[in-house]
Amino acid sequence: MSTYRLFDRRFIRHLAVLVSATVLCFSAAAQNVLRVATEGTYPPWSFKDAQGQLQGWDVDIANAICEKLKMKCEIAAQDWDGIIPGLLAQKYDAIVASMAITEERKKRVDFTNKYKSTISRFVAHKGTSPDVSPGALKGKTIGVQRGSIQAGYLTANYKDSDVKFYDTPQAAELDLVAGRVDYILGNMVTYYVGFMKRPEAKDFEFIGPNLQGGLLGDGNGIAVRKNSPELLAKLNGALAAIMADGTYDRITAKYFPFKLM
Template identity: 50%
Template structure:
């Protein structure tokens, strides 16, 4: 039985399973002969999807989804916090087996990793100071402005490839981006709408608002939704995750987790 997934989901995907150690490329043996472990890399700095609480524990939508998937796969999840800029290289170096960190599925990233099916999708949008005239926030509207985004994200790619007449500043974390927006060093920030909606509700974000329309296009930059990344060629683990994603969508687990964070479906 593939990763503990019931035959209804797993056997239709693959004819036979290799051993777990070969499938996920673990660098060390599991804690016991029967226990299977999947190490999950995540950022821990992207609330409400992944963050570190006051006790130093990882929490958020990504974390809860990963735990639910591991439960369906009948494996133990071990989480590893990793800075965003190095999150793909660390996967390739086998620091962990998969990335569950709100990573958008893009053609550029597909050159480095393989993705599961999506497990959510949200739009990209600009935020700026209330009352600031940015029109429809097109490249022409924002020409000459200083624009910011978190580095190594689809938003950063969008600024660099589309907003070529603006000054682009990139940041290691979204919190650093918010800080420069608040200080006036950035005129507008291109962000994940759901993530920044939370910030706009805080005292620090009270003077800012979304500007321009939500963006899902162009897909070659903004991607096809958010998926789980695994090492190239790790089809065993990728298909096991796909089966588990389908299972939690069908049995109501996904809907329950979604409702804990958002008043509407983000799938």
């Protein structure tokens, strides 16, 4: 055997060891980082402050979970339409974005235990009839965020209404004030602490009953890729811990004058 061929083999073995060690190092490092996606344009749940930093209830919850897990949180904003595809493409490890737990979504992702409840409500001009049944809203224009549980609910049940889809809840609210839609449908808490507190909402109110369950989901959970039992167990453990030690309630009180569960 030539000296060069022996050298080549030794070099290849040495290179393989170095590559394996590097991969192990990266894997070990990755275990100490939780990559999280949130929506980023959905105050008070997640939004960017004047400095462009992500803030909000979901952001604080994600950071509290990482603290319990002794992991570093890397939180990024992701458009709602692409938030599940991004998870499936492994751009991040979890979605902490007040995502409703629905049967349709459970076909694509797994969810942690519920970490808050969601009630959906219609908003319209004061004095509007409280009847918001599909028959009563026939021919009416309804604004809703694209890709939301409320969008799915309207698509399935309000076939005789003109449903308009928006990239953000705020865009739908602007069109309600401008008279381009008759109603908007969304998360009651979001409206309560956001739109309904602003001067432009003085002529508007919640219309109709609280809506929840079915297509509107069974509360909200943190989404992870399917077949991730270890991560799911860690997240559920951390959620239980922040609820037990008061962290969850302290974060909630920072944003809301009421409990979310």
